[in-house]
Amino acid sequence: MNASGVKTNVTRLLTAAGLSFRTVEYEVDENDLSGVHVARTLGLSPDQVFKTLVLKGEKVGYFVCCVPVNAEVDLKKAARAAGDKKAAMIPMKDLKEVTGYIRGGCSPVGMKKPFPTFLDETAVLFDEIYLSAGQRGAQIVIAPELLTEYLHLTQADLTKENR
Numbered sequence: 001m002n003a004s005g006v007k008t009n010v011t012r013l014l015t016a017a018g019l020s021f022r023t024v025e026y027e028v029d030e031n032d033l034s035g036v037h038v039a040r041t042l043g044l045s046p047d048q049v050f051k052t053l054v055l056k057g058e059k060v061g062y063f064v065c066c067v068p069v070n071a072e073v074d075l076k077k078a079a080r081a082a083g084d085k086k087a088a089m090i091p092m093k094d095l096k097e098v099t100g101y102i103r104g105g106c107s108p109v110g111m112k113k114p115f116p117t118f119l120d121e122t123a124v125l126f127d128e129i130y131l132s133a134g135q136r137g138a139q140i141v142i143a144p145e146l147l148t149e150y151l152h153l154t155q156a157d158l159t160k161e162n163r
Contacts, residue, residue, distance in 0.1 A: 008134040010133045010134035020143070021146070027137070035070075048128075050067060050068055052064060052065075052108050052132060054090045054095060054098060057086065058084060058085065065081075065119075073159060081158060101134060104136040116154070118153065118155070119154070120159055
């Protein structure tokens with residue numbers, strides 16, 4: 001269960017589902033909303049902290065990819081995982097309308113609508129991964145297997161090789 005006082009839609013949903021997770025808070029730097037900053041602030045490897053990206057395939061529509069914060073999503077690999085030929089990142093200005101979340105606070109849990117969601121295969125290298133708790137300044141810490149089961153995620157190779 002949630003071992004912290006952070007209350008967001010994400011934590012409420014995970015608690016209601018009976019999942020074991022915890023939350024951690026960090027100081028937000030409005031000049032650096034990057035996930036690498038979050039990892040550094042929390043003293044973690046950037047490989048263990050995941051960012052949530054929203055893409056749009058030409059046939060499948062919107063889908064979500066969670067990749068390590070120090071990695072770049074490979075659009076061809078992501079499209080292939082989603083069963084499409086091409087995909088592109090959605091414009092940042094559309095993020096809140098599509099997901100209900102803002103940049104730096106986007107989580108795969110609790111979006112306005114359920115979208116096909118893919119988790120980079122490297123997540124299984126960790127007992128726990130860190131993802132946005134649905135607001136800037138808070139992360140959920142959860143076993144990748146629990147998140148995969150809860151969101152019916154598909155694990156796939158999603159990143160470019162230049163890490």
